[in-house]
Amino acid sequence: MRKEAMERRNEILDAADELFGQKGFDGTSTNDILEKVGIARGTLYYHFKSKEDIMDALIERYNTQILGSAKEIASNKNIPVHERIVRVVMALNISGGNGKEIIDHIHKPQNALMHQKIQKVIINGLPPILTEIIREGIEQGLFSTPYPYECMEMIVAYTNTVFDDDMVDLTDEERAARIPAFIFNVERLLGVESGSLMYMMKMFGNGGED
């Protein structure tokens, strides 16, 4: 019955993760979590100070998972710049083997608050990582912009809102139509010739969040 604090904590987080995914944050009661983990009320509140505290811990976990592998790839200067951008972005969807599921279930309409918090992590965490790569690209004469950070911020804000979110309800065709337009716009922002970033299409390959 008795476990190390960290172990219990993670059990609780695992249960919450799954339940929030199924029923949303508001739709999940602490009792649901209690039952799933097989502990008593007091135990839950021994490890977490509130229900929202559980969510925050969960987000902290996501944060690490999602941005961690992205950072790692971004810092590998052996990979050519273009390739590295693609890999960083694609890492977001599958990082830790379950990034995609994370992103999937965050998009449940019930999870407004969690969703917002994750978005915040991404919009603040991803642009710095990408900007570093872009700067390298600028040095190499691949890109040209006086505002690499703000460029990345704009791009991330857009993909977060339009591609990742259910903010804009896109049919498959609408979605497909957005992609070349998006790439065209990115090309302009980065000051490169039209068509030269078409290789980025592959980032939107299957299902293609981000």
Place this chain on the structure above:
Amino acid sequence: MRKEAMERRNEILDAADELFGQKGFDGTSTNDILEKVGIARGTLYYHFKSKEDIMDALIERYNTQILGSAKEIASNKNIPVHERIVRVVMALNISGGNGKEIIDHIHKPQNALMHQKIQKVIINGLPPILTEIIREGIEQGLFSTPYPYECMEMIVAYTNTVFDDDMVDLTDEERAARIPAFIFNVERLLGVESGSLMYMMKMFGNGGED
């Protein structure tokens, strides 16, 4: 005591509007609303089927207020294109005399769900309006882009996320630094010469949401 259904409905919405603004959606109990309006529980649920139903009605109201005046200005072809864009955007902040307050109190951290719903209205409602103006501008040779809609979508997504939201925590200086960068990026997206949209600075004038 007895009122027309519509009048009561509006009284309830007015109270909810103010209370949600002060304490957030979750932080406001139906009892708070009851008390403020001076009605009984049953009356509230006679007019609205749930608490969330109240929020949805509130958003419908915002929707009309915020996008209504924007549309009106956008369709006035007597105003030159550049000027009209500025006016449309500025209308968002003050429409109906209280658009600004709406936007202000939606940004309270408690109001994630309401915030999300409003964002959805804007990201879906504003780009079509702006795109029409941009198309006119393209015909007049002022702008040049094959993807006016997606441009506007990107711009709106960005301002919503970075300028309007508390997604990115900006100091005043950071905020000020973002503005020229933003304008530069918009210039690139719209295919105009660098510096030619600097007049848009004024949209960010005082406090400057959007």
Place this chain on the structure above:
DNA sequence: CCTAACTAGACCGACAGTCTGTCGATAAAA
């Protein structure tokens, strides 16, 4: 024309059920 019966819409408030967070007691480990 007047009044009694009726109707439907607005309103009331007690109540059931649920949910979160607390607390003192308890057991196990260190």
Place this chain on the structure above:
DNA sequence: TTTTATCGACAGACTGTCGGTCTAGTTAGG
């Protein structure tokens, strides 16, 4: 013995429901 983890009863709050009430207006009958 002290610390760490666990338990479960409980207080307090909140949402949505339901049977019943009140009133304005309408219809019917005298």
